Amino acid sequence: MAAPVAATGHRPVLLEETLAAMAIRVDGVYVDCTFGRGGHASEILRRLGEGGRLVAIDRDPQAMAAAAAMRDPRLSLCHGAFDRLREFLDDLGLRGRVNGVLFDLGVSSPQLDRPERGFSFLREGPLDMRMDPTAGRPAAEWLASVPERELAGCLHEYGEERHARRIARAIVAARRQQPLTTTTALAEVVARAHPAWPRGQHPATRTFQAIRIYINDELNQLKRGLLQALDTLAVGGRLLVISFHSLEDRIVKQFMRRESGHLEEPGPAVPAGGPRLRIIGRAVRPGEVEIRVNARARSAVLRVAERLE
Ligand SMILES: C[S@@+](CC[C@H](N)C(=O)[O-])C[C@H]1O[C@@H](n2cnc3c(N)ncnc32)[C@H](O)[C@@H]1O
Numbered sequence: 001m002a003a004p005v006a007a008t009g010h011r012p013v014l015l016e017e018t019l020a021a022m023a024i025r026v027d028g029v030y031v032d033c034t035f036g037r038g039g040h041a042s043e044i045l046r047r048l049g050e051g052g053r054l055v056a057i058d059r060d061p062q063a064m065a066a067a068a069a070m071r072d073p074r075l076s077l078c079h080g081a082f083d084r085l086r087e088f089l090d091d092l093g094l095r096g097r098v099n100g101v102l103f104d105l106g107v108s109s110p111q112l113d114r115p116e117r118g119f120s121f122l123r124e125g126p127l128d129m130r131m132d133p134t135a136g137r138p139a140a141e142w143l144a145s146v147p148e149r150e151l152a153g154c155l156h157e158y159g160e161e162r163h164a165r166r167i168a169r170a171i172v173a174a175r176r177q178q179p180l181t182t183t184t185a186l187a188e189v190v191a192r193a194h195p196a197w198p199r200g201q202h203p204a205t206r207t208f209q210a211i212r213i214y215i216n217d218e219l220n221q222l223k224r225g226l227l228q229a230l231d232t233l234a235v236g237g238r239l240l241v242i243s244f245h246s247l248e249d250r251i252v253k254q255f256m257r258r259e260s261g262h263l264e265e266p267g268p269a270v271p272a273g274g275p276r277l278r279i280i281g282r283a284v285r286p287g288e289v290e291i292r293v294n295a296r297a298r299s300a301v302l303r304v305a306e307r308l309e
Contacts, residue, residue, distance in 0.1 A: 012039030013104065013297045014242055017284045019043055021240055021304045027051040028099035031089070031232065033082040033225060035063050036108040038070060044102075045072055055092065057082050059132040059216075060111065081132070083224035089232045101229040103241045105222065105248050107131065107212070109296065119212060121187035121204040127180060129208075129215045139215050140181045148172045158219075158247065159210030167193050167207055183208075209245070222248060226255045230276055233307035239277065242302045249301050253283075256305045277305040 012018075018040060024030070026049035032041045035056040044054055056067045057078045064079045078088040082103065089095045111131065112119050118128030118139065127140035143151075152168035155161040170193030171180065180186050187204040194203035213219060229239050239256075243249040261275035284302040291298050 011109070011294045011296070012043070013294065013300045014284060014286055014290070014302045015040060015043060017286075017302055018102065018104075018240055018242065019047070021280065021284070021302065022100045022102070022238055024048065025052075025099055029053045029055075029094055029097050029234075030100045030102070031055040031057065031085070031098055031229075032102050032104075033057045033085065033229075034102070034104045035067050036060075036104065037063065037066050037110060040102060040104060041067070041075075042070070045070075045074060048074060050074070053094070055088065055094065055098075057085065057088060059135075060108070061132065061134060062110065063108065081221055083221050083228065085225055085228040086231055095232050097234050098232045098237050099234060100238045100240065101233060103222070103225060103229075105218070105242060106244045115183070118183050119208070121183055121190075121202055121208050124182055124184040127183055127186055129212045131216050136215065139211050140179070142215065143171065143180055143186070143211070144175060154214045155207055155210045157210070158213040159206035159208075160247070161206040161210060163194060163196075166195070169193075213247070219247060219251060222251050223255070226252070230259065230307065235307055235309050237307045238280070239305045239307070240302065241304075242300055244296075244299050244301075249283075249303075252303050256303055260305065274308075276308055278308055280304040280306055 024044060024047040030044050032044065032054060035041055035058040041054060041056055048054065053074050053076065055076045055078060058064055059081045061079060064077055067075060067077050076092055086095065089098065107119055111117050115123035115125030118125045127138065129139040130136050148168050151171060152164045155164035155167055161167065167190055170189055174180060174189040180189065190204040190207045197203040233239060241252045243252055256277060256279050259275060259277040260279050281304060286297040286300055
């Protein structure tokens with residue numbers, strides 16, 4: 001069965017798999033760190049009884065407005081980045097009492113589809129790319145002054161763009177002529193500079209991904225959010241993360257391995273108290289049917305772990 005589509009056009013990824021792995025208790029406490037349009041959250045709420053609770057976090061004010069519109073007394077809303085998870089749960093008196101924490105990373109379909117948010121190279125809009133337009137700097141402002149080497153480093157590291165130096169040089173040359181203030185202006189500069197890109201992709205795909213990750217500090221957010229999730233979970237509580245590219249998935253996989261005492265690579269030692277997580281099952285990927293109806297699911301990976309004593 002295909003996952004339901006929210007009224008806003010957002011189709012939750014790996015929905016059935018996520019709900020099954022969450023092992024929801026009717027009176028449990030759950031946290032959705034990436035509420036989006038509530039695709040996962042509304043199905044969690046459907047499985048909770050009157051005594052259950054769901055904390056909805058999102059840094060996007062439009063996502064919080066959608067959560068508020070649900071008018072569900074079991075839902076607590078926290079506007080902000082999920083690296084404030086501990087603080088949010090302390091304020092609600094729920095630290096250490098959580099039965100499940102979900103991260104469904106990246107941008108939502110409404111963020112991508114609305115040109116004014118500046119995430120899409122296909123639709124003309126201001127070059128913004130902030131998940132929270134009330135905080136931080138829009139992409140255009142950063143691109144106007146970032147040194148060429150730093151820009152190339154960003155495209156290489158966060159976009160895994162093979163032609164990072166060439167593209168960074170073209171962006172710096174273009175901004176000397178005229179400030180790059182729109183998504184399509186940037187996309188055109190990248191397309192002109194790019195010598196070869198993977199079939200089926202737009203030449204600016206990796207550049208846009210890199211700038212978005214940088215502007216929203218996504219990988220550091222993830223590292224901090226995961227650590228805080230550990231502090232908020234009750235014993236037996238579950239941590240679920242859906243990631244969409246290898247940079248995110250590597251962080252999640254290494255975190256879960258390290259915290260469960262299974263890290264092969266050298267890295268920070270497991271805390272003195274011993275493993276704090278147990279990995280549940282293997283990484284879950286969407287089936288063919290889901291990928292056919294939802295192209296966004298193509299690269300999704302769900303990883304699950306359980307909090308130990
Ligand atoms: C893929 S969407 C989630 C979709 C949601 N599961 C649904 O089914 O509707 C990701 C959401 O997470 C939010 N987000 C991403 N990183 C965040 C962070 N560090 N802190 C808080 N929210 C974040 C984005 O604003 C976006 O709304």
